[in-house]
Structures are given as C-alpha cells and as structure tokens.
Amino acid sequence: xxxxxxxxxxxxxxxxxxxxxxxxxxxxxxxxxxxxxxxxxxxxxxxxxxxxxxxxxxxxxxxxxxxxxxxxxxxxxxxxxxxxxxxxxxxxxxxxxxxxxxxxxxxxxxxxxxxxxxxxxxxxxxxxxxxxxxxxxxxxxxxxxxxxxxxxxxxxxxxxxxxxxxxxxxxxxxxxxxxxxxxxxxxxxxxxxxxxxxxxxxxxxxxxxxxxxxxxxxxxxxxxxxxxxxxxxxxxxxxxxxxxxxxxxxxxxxxxxxxxxxxxxxxxxxxxxxxxxxxxxxxxxxxxxxxxxxxxxxxxxxxxxxxxxxxxxxxxxxxxxxxxxxxxxxxxxxxxxxxxxxxxxxxxxxxxxxxxxxxxxxxxxxxxxxxxxxxxxxxxxxxxxxxxxxxxxxxxxxxxxxxxxxxxxxxxxxxxxxxxxxxxxxxxxxxxxxxxxxxxxxxxxxxxxxxxxxxxxxxxxxxxxxxxxxxxxxxxxxxxxxxxxxxxxxxxxxxxxxxxxxx
Amino acid sequence: xxxxxxxxxxxxxxxxxxxxxxxxxxxxxxxxxxxxxxxxxxxxxxxxxxxxxxxxxxxxxxxxxxxxxxxxxxxxxxxxxxxxxxxxxxxxxxxxxxxxxxxxxxxxxxxxxxxxxxxxxxxxxxxxxxxxxxxxxxxxxxxxxxxxxxxxxxxxxxxxxxx
Numbered sequence: 234x235x236x237x238x239x240x241x242x243x244x245x246x247x248x249x250x251x252x253x254x255x256x257x258x259x260x261x262x263x264x265x266x267x268x269x270x271x272x273x274x275x276x277x278x279x280x281x282x283x284x285x286x287x288x289x290x291x292x293x294x295x296x297x298x299x300x301x302x303x304x305x306x307x308x309x310x311x312x313x314x315x316x317x318x319x320x321x322x323x324x325x326x327x328x329x330x331x332x333x334x335x336x337x338x339x340x341x342x343x344x345x346x347x348x349x350x351x352x353x354x355x356x357x358x359x360x361x362x363x364x365x366x367x368x369x370x371x372x373x374x375x376x377x378x379x380x381x382x383x384x385x386x387x388x389x390x391x392x393x394x395x396x397x398x399x400x401x402x403x404x405x406x407x408x409x410x411x412x413x414x415x416x417x418x419x420x421x422x423x424x425x426x427x428x429x430x431x432x433x434x435x436x437x438x439x440x441x442x443x444x445x446x447x448x449x450x451x452x453x454x455x456x457x458x459x460x461x462x463x464x465x466x467x468x469x470x471x472x473x474x475x476x477x478x479x480x481x482x483x484x485x486x487x488x489x490x491x492x493x494x495x496x497x498x499x500x501x502x503x504x505x506x507x508x509x510x511x512x513x514x515x516x517x518x519x520x521x522x523x524x525x526x527x528x529x530x531x532x533x534x535x536x537x538x539x540x541x542x543x544x545x546x547x548x549x550x551x552x553x554x555x556x557x558x559x560x561x562x563x564x565x566x567x568x569x570x571x572x573x574x575x576x577x578x579x580x581x582x583x584x585x586x587x588x589x590x591x592x593x594x595x596x597x598x599x600x601x602x603x604x605x606x607x608x609x610x611x612x613x614x615x616x617x618x619x620x621x622x623x624x625x626x627x628x629x630x631x632x633x634x635x636x637x638x639x640x641x642x643x644x645x646x647x648x649x650x651x652x653x654x655x656x657x658x659x660x661x662x663x664x665x666x667x668x669x670x671x672x673x674x675x676x677x678x679x680x681x682x683x684x685x686x687x688x689x690x691x692x693x694x695x696x697x698x699x700x701x702x703x704x705x706x707x708x709x710x711x712x713x714x715x716x717x718x719x720x721x722x723x724x725x726x727x728x729x730x731x732x733x734x735x736x
Numbered sequence: 737x738x739x740x741x742x743x744x745x746x747x748x749x750x751x752x753x754x755x756x757x758x759x760x761x762x763x764x765x766x767x768x769x770x771x772x773x774x775x776x777x778x779x780x781x782x783x784x785x786x787x788x789x790x791x792x793x794x795x796x797x798x799x800x801x802x803x804x805x806x807x808x809x810x811x812x813x814x815x816x817x818x819x820x821x822x823x824x825x826x827x828x829x830x831x832x833x834x835x836x837x838x839x840x841x842x843x844x845x846x847x848x849x850x851x852x853x854x855x856x857x858x859x860x861x862x863x864x865x866x867x868x869x870x871x872x873x874x875x876x877x878x879x880x881x882x883x884x885x886x887x888x889x890x891x892x893x894x895x896x897x898x899x
Contacts, residue, residue, distance in 0.1 A: 287886040400800065404750060404793045411757070411786045418779035423767040425779055452855075456828040457821045459859035622861030623870055626852040633835070633848055634878040638888045643839055650832045662746050680782045692774035725804060 243589030246291045247597070255292040256594055259299020260601045264609040266300070267307020267319045271455075271621045272628075274304025274320045276448050278564050280628065282440060282571075283635030290572035291587060295594040297568050301561050302354060302544050302598050305504060306606050309346040309537055310613050313339055314467045322504030322540035325512045329525065329532030334467035336528050340610075344474035345530050346537045347606045349486045353538035354599045356490035357497065357545030361552075362592045364498070368553035372578040377685035378696050382706035384679045387500040387556050388672055389710050393717035394502055396665030397724070405659065409669040412437060413676025420684055432644040439567050441636045441648040442673055446666045447560065448632050449653025452625045454660065459622060474530070482534035485515040489535045493542015498549045500558040504540040511539025545595060551576050552588060556675065560667045563674050571639075747797030754790030762787065827858050843893025845875040 246252060259281070266277030281300045285293030308320030313330035326346060333342040375383070392402030415426045416436030427433045489511035496507040515535030516525040525532045547558040548565075555577030557563035569576050574584055581588055636649045656666050672679075690696035697703055762783050772778045835851045842850070852871035861867050879898060882888040892898060 284881070284886075400793060400796050404790070404797070407786050407789050407793065411783065411790075414783050414786075418766075420777060421769050421772070421779055423769060423779050424765075425767075425783065426761065426765040428765055453825065453828055456824045456855070456858055459824075620861065620863065622856055622859045623863065623866055625859075626855040626861075627870055627874055629851060629855060630848045630874050630878060633844065633851075634875075634882055634890070637844065637890070638882050638886060641889060643836075643891065646839070647836055650836060653832070654829070662742065664746075683782070684777055687774060687776045692776050 239585040240589050242586035243593055246586060246590040247295075247593040251289070251292050252295055252590075252594060253597070255288065255296040256299045256598050257601050257605065259296040259301075260303040260598060260605045261299075261609075263300035263303020263305075264307040264310075264602075264605055265303075267304035267323075268310040268609060268613055269619050269624065270311050270315070270317045270319060271451065271624055272319070274301060274308065274322070275560050275564070276451070276628070277304045278561050279440075279444050279447050280631045280635060282564060282568055283638045285568060286571060286638065290569075290574060291590050291594075293572060294565070294568055294587075294591060295598075297565055298548075298591070298595060299598055299601070301565070302541075302595075302602055303605065305541055305544050306347065306350040306537075306602055307609065308540075309350070309533075310343065310610060313342045313346065313533070314613055320504075322508055322543075323536075324505055325508040325536035325539070326533055328512065328536070329527070329529045331467075332526070332528035333530070333533065337468070337470050338472050338528065338530075339467045340470045341472045341474050341478075341530060342533050343610045345478070345482065345533050347603065347610065348474060348479055349482070349489070349534040349537040350541040350606070351599050351603045352483075352486050353490035353493055353542040354544055354602060355596070356487065357494050357542045358592070358595045358599060359545075360494040360498075361545040361548050361595065365549050365553045365588075366581065368549060369578040369581045372554050375578070375702065376700075377682040377689065379700065379702045379706070381679060381682040381686055381697065382703045382710070383554060384556060384675050384682065386706045386710045386713070387550070387558075388668065388675065388679075389713050389717075390500050390502070391559075391671050392665075392668040393713060394506070395667040397663060399714075399717045399721055401662075401664045402668045405664050405666065406668040406672040409672030409674075410676045410679065412442070412669075413673050414680070419677065419681050432642065436677075437648055437673075438636070438639055438642070438645045439570075439674065440639045441645040442652050443560075443564060443567070443670055444632050444636055445649040445652025446656040446670055448628055449649065450656040450660050450666075452629055453653060453657040455621055455625050478530060482531045485511070485519065485531050485535040486538040488514060488518075489538025490542040493539050493544075494546040496539075497543035497546030497558065500550050500556060502543075503547075503559045504543040507543045508536040508539035511542070512536040548591075548595075552580065552591075553578065555580075555678070557671060560670055563671050566674060741801075743797050743801035747794045747799075747801065750794030750797060751791050752794075754787045754794060757790065758784060758787040824858055828855070831855060831858065839891055839893070841893055842895060843898075844891050845879045845898060846893060846896065848875040848878075 262281060263274065263277055266272045267274050278297055278300050281297060285296055304320060305322055308318055308323035309326045310319065312318040312323040312326040313334050316327055316331040318324045318327055330342045333339065388406050392406045393399045395402050415433055417434055418425055492511045492514065493507045496502045512532060512535045515531055516522050519531050521529055521531060547562045550556045550558045551562045551566060555575065557566045566576055574580060574587065632649060633646055636645050637643065639645060659666055686696045698707065762780055766780050766783065768778050768780050831851060831854050835847055838847045849871045853867065856867040879890050883890045
C-alpha cells in the first residue's frame with residue numbers, strides 16, 4: 234500500500250465516533266487520575282489497560298494514550314493548588330506554581346500550565362511523526378546482534394537513571410530478566426522454573442506483574458503510614474493568562490518542548506528530569522530570572538512544557554524500535570501485544586495504517602487535552618477531596634478485577650499480590666521498579682536475540698561486535714555507564730560534604 | 737536500620753539468592769535437553785548468566801556499603817513509628833491472603849466488598865457512609881462492566897449469584 238492509501242485507511246480508523254470517544258474518555262480519566270494525589274499517570278495507565286481488552290485495537294490504544302497524556306498534565310493541578318505534584322513529572326511545577334497560587338494567581342498558573350502542556354504536546358507529536366518513520370527505516374537493517382546490543386544499551390540507561398543507585402537499578406533489571414525466563418524455553422520448548430505448575434508454563438502474566446509492581450506498593454505503603462497531608466486547596470480565582478503572557482513565555486515553552494522531545498526519545502530518562510532541565514534553562518535565559526521560585530509564570534510554562542514534551546517522544550523508540558522508553562510505554566507495548574500487534578520497524582510495513590491512525594489520534598489528543606484540561610481545572614476542588622483511605626481500597630478492587638480479566642485466571646491475582654509485596658520490599662530497599670518491569674518485558678526479546686546471534690555464529694561471541702551498529706551501541710553503553718558511575722560518585726561526595734557541614 | 741547495614745544485608749541476600757539460583761533452582765527447575773550442540777544455546781545459560789551477575793551485584797553492594805559508609809538519604813524509608821505500622825502491614829498481608837483464598841467461596845464481588853471495608857477499617861478511614869457505598873457499588877460496577885460488557889466470567893462464589 235502506498236503512503237496515501239495508508240493515510241486514507243488511517244483516517245477512516247480515526248474518523249469514527251469510537252476513536253474520538255476513546256481519546257476523549259482517556260484524556261478525561263488521565264487528567265482526573267493525574268490530579269488525584271496518590272494516583273500517578275503510570276498507575277492510571279496500568280489500571281486502564283484491562284478495560285481495553287474488549288475494544289478494537291485502535292480504540293484501546295488511543296484510550297491508553299489519552300490517559301497517558303491527560304495524566305501527565307493532570308499532575309500539574311495539585312502541584313499548583315495544594316503543593317503536591319500529582320505525578321513525579323510535575324515536581325518542577327510546584328516551584329513557581331504554588332507561590333503563584335499563594336499570591337492568588339492560581340488561575341493564571343493553571344491556564345499557563347495547560348497552554349504550555351498542549352503546545353509542548355503538539356511539538357512532541359510532530360517530532361514523533363517526523364522522526365519515527367526515519368528511525369524505523371534505519372532499524373529495518375538491524376539483525377539479532379544489533380537488537381541485542383540496542384536492548385542492552387536501553388536497559389543500562391533505564392537501570393542507571395530510574396533510581397538513586399546504578400547498581401540497584403542493575404539489580405532490579407537482573408531480577409526482571411530472571412522473572413522473564415519463567416515458562417517454556419524459546420528454543421527447545423523445555424520447562425524453566427515451572428515446578429509442575431501448569432499456570433507458569435506460559436510465563437508470568439505481564440499485567441499481573443506490572444499492576445502488582447506499580448499499584449499495590451502504594452496501597453501497602455499507605456497501610457504503613459496512613460496520612461492525608463497536603464497544603465490547603467487554593468482558590469483558582471478569576472485571574473487568567475492573557476495571549477501577551479503566553480507570547481512572552483513562548484520561547485521557554487518551545488525550548489521546553491524540544492528538551493522534552495530529546496529526553497523522551499532516549500530510553501529511560503522520563504518526564505521529571507526533562508521538566509527540571511527545561512525549568513533551569515528557562516531560568517538561565519529569562520530576563521525575570523530573579524523571580525523564579527517566587528511565582529514566575531515562565532517557570533510554570535517551562536516545567537510543564539518540559540514534562541509534556543516527553544509524552545509523544547517516548548513513543549519514538551517504542552514505535553520505531555519496539556523498545557519502550559519508560560514504564561508507561563512499557564505498559565502501552567503490552568496493549569499492542571494483547572491486540573496482536575508488535576511495535577517495531579516491521580509494524581510500519583504490516584500495520585502502517587494503525588501507525589498513521591495513532592499519529593492522527595495523538596494530534597487530536599492535544600486539542601482534547603486543552604478542552605478537558607480546562608474543565609478539570611475548574612472541578613479540581615471535588616477531585617482533591619477524594620481521601621486516600623477510600624482511593625486505595627478502590628484501586629485494590631480495580632486491580633483484582635483488571636488482573637483477573639486478562640486470562641480469567643485467579644492464579645494471576647496471586648501473582649499480582651506476590652509482585653505487590655516484592656515491589657513494596659524494593660521500595661523499602663530503594664531498588665527502583667522501572668528497570669525490573671522494562672527488563673521483564675524486554676527479557677524474552679533480549680534472550681531471543683542473543684541466542685539467535687549465537688545460532689548464526691555457531692556459538693562465537695564475535696558476532697556481537699561484528700557490525701558498526703553493534704559497536705556504536707557498545708560504545709554508547711560504556712559511555713552511559715561511565716557517566717552514571719561519575720554521577721553516582723559526585724552525588725556521594727556532595728552528600729558526604731553536606732553531612733560534614735551539618736556536623 | 738541505617739543504609740550501611742541495610743545495603744550490606746541486601747548485598748548478602750542477593751549473593752545468597754544468586755548462589756541458591758545457580759546451585760539449586762537452575763538444576764532443579766530447568767530441564768535441559770541432552771542434545772544441545774552449542775553450549776550457549778542451552779536453556780540454562782541465560783539464567784546462569786543472571787545468577788552470576790546477581791552474585792557480582794551483591795558483592796559490589798556489600799563492598800560499596802563497607803567502603804563508602806552510610807548514606808543519609810537511606811533514612812527516608814526508615815522504620816520509625818513504633819510497632820503499629822508493622823501490625824498494619826501484617827494485617828494488610830493477611831487481608832490480601834484472605835481475599836485471594838476467599839475468592840472461590842465468596843466470589844469476586846463479595847470478597848472485594850469485604851476487602852474494601854477491611855482496608856478502610858485498617859487505615860481508620862472514617863466516613864462510614866462513603867466507605868460502605870464504595871464497598872457495595874464499586875465491586876458491582878466492576879462486575880457489571882466485565883461480566884456484561886467485556887464478557888468476562890467473573891467468579892461468583894457459592895453464596896450469592898448475581899444476574
């Protein structure tokens with residue numbers, strides 16, 4: 234099929250009430266979930282996933298993307314109004330958003346957060362559309378050794394940047410890889426760690442693992458310390474952002490969007506670092522830099538542009554290479570697989586209409602975000618009063634029904650509970666869960682590509698350093714490791730110096 | 737527990753688990769065919785690589801904790817608050833185990849309704865009316881969606897059968 238045929242087929246997929254309704258519902262749920270302190274965009278996407286099984290693929294995936302985008306913006310509402318970021322990505326928004334709310338300018342800050350989010354989202358979507366096809370075409374020349382080294386590179390970055398410690402990130406990734414080996418062996422079809430349990434022969438259910446890791450630890454942690462503490466909800470007020478103010482901040486918004494695109498396209502980095510980098514760059518370049526941290530509108534614009542600029546760009550490695558860049562895209566790759574789609578370069582050949590439909594849907598989602606975000610800002614007072622003591626048992630119910638519905642299996646509920654306690658243990662030990670999940674998802678792909686490479690080379694490891702692409706990924710992996718180790722040493726020195734100062 | 741001792745224990749645990757994996761779990765849990773021509777294609781090779789990596793990571797964790805000393809950041813997840821949090825955590829574990837075990841008898845709607853009430857009591861939620869409404873309505877709504885719209889046969893148990 235030609236480009237035009239695919240584009241026409243994609244338009245036919247998107248121009249249905251079902252697609253638009255899925256997107257709108259997803260954005261609404263995402264904004265609400267992101268705005269509830271205690272929920273996160275990740276949890277919202279994970280809990281929404283089981284509701285998409287009965288939907289056609291395009292409706293289900295658009296719904297999840299809507300939840301993702303809405304969730305990232307929604308986190309800014311409590312960051313501004315109650316000084317509690319709804320998602321980690323909105324942490325930088327607190328710096329200027331809450332001081333503005335204290336000054337009675339919450340409406341202005343929220344408006345700017347929304348406009349900056351939608352603009353950066355649009356920039357991110359455009360980057361996705363422009364870059365993904367090119368990257369996928371390049372990736373078509375990848376063989377098993379190239380994919381193996383690419384996945385090793387991605388896992389290294391994710392392990393390094395997900396927590397405070399590289400070594401604990403690698404530990405989490407190793408545990409995820411180990412868990413992924415449960416089930417039938419890919420080459421010989423023999424049992425691995427099945428121990429006579431038929432439910433384990435197909436491997437562990439990915440949704441049970443992810444919901445267990447990302448939703449249950451919050452519920453358990455709340456049982457440990459049940460506290461409802463946040464600053465009082467500030468009034469939105471009648472002060473709103475004017476077009477002149479938006480134009481004044483546009484340079485920071487565009488810069489933040491581009492920072493988000495670059496950081497989102499690199500696996501593992503995520504929205505929070507992008508928001509902080511965008512914020513610090515805006516402060517460095519702004520004529521109002523002295524006002525940053527005291528309620529500067531440009532600060533809100535920059536941080537929101539940074540975190541929303543990531544949203545579309547994280548889909549670049551997912552769609553082009555089949556490698557999820559963060560936890561949310563790892564969940565979305567699961568949605569693709571459940572609907573029989575395998576993201577990666579081949580998808581551009583076999584299901585190009587779906588790819589183009591997703592691009593169109595993402596562009597529409599930016600407009601829907603503007604509309605539903607505007608309404609959510611006004612309704613936040615009702616969202617903020619959802620007590621965690623009722624929220625978390627409700628999440629528990631959603632987890633149970635959602636996990637059961639995947640395979641109609643009570644065994645999966647047991648897996649979810651076990652993973653929940655493992656996730657809580659990891660939380661207590663400062664071991665990040667993101668590398669665990671991404672390694673669990675990429676584990677079969679990594680092992681499969683490793684063993685295919687060995688099969689091609691007759692068992693010689695030389696094949697893993699045979700092509701310039703594999704060399705590039707090895708060099709990038711080593712550079713990333715060196716940078717991460719250096720950062721760890723510097724952090725340790727800084728902490729030691731701070732401790733010495735206190736003493 | 738300071739981060740120093742915690743990381744030492746974590747590292748030691750990881751080493752022990754890696755050794756257990758290599759020496760016990762892999763030989764017992766993985767069936768390897770006898771006709772594997774290339775050793776690296778064996779079903780055991782990947783788990784063995786992971787086991788060795790785990791032992792290495794555990795050793796680095798122990799060494800790093802011993803050499804570098806405690807890190808102040810480690811105290812943020814500390815176990816302050818006396819024995820009450822431990823009681824609540826144990827109760828949460830019992831709640832989840834009981835919920836799982838009661839599913840075949842009570843069915844998912846009733847078991848999850850009881851779980852909502854039990855968790856709310858555990859964290860002293862207050863708001864009895866809102867809690868009861870959530871406990872009744874949410875499981876029923878989930879049942880209605882999954883059973884009637886998504887076509888998923890939700891377990892109903894042996895006590896009450898919903899339409």
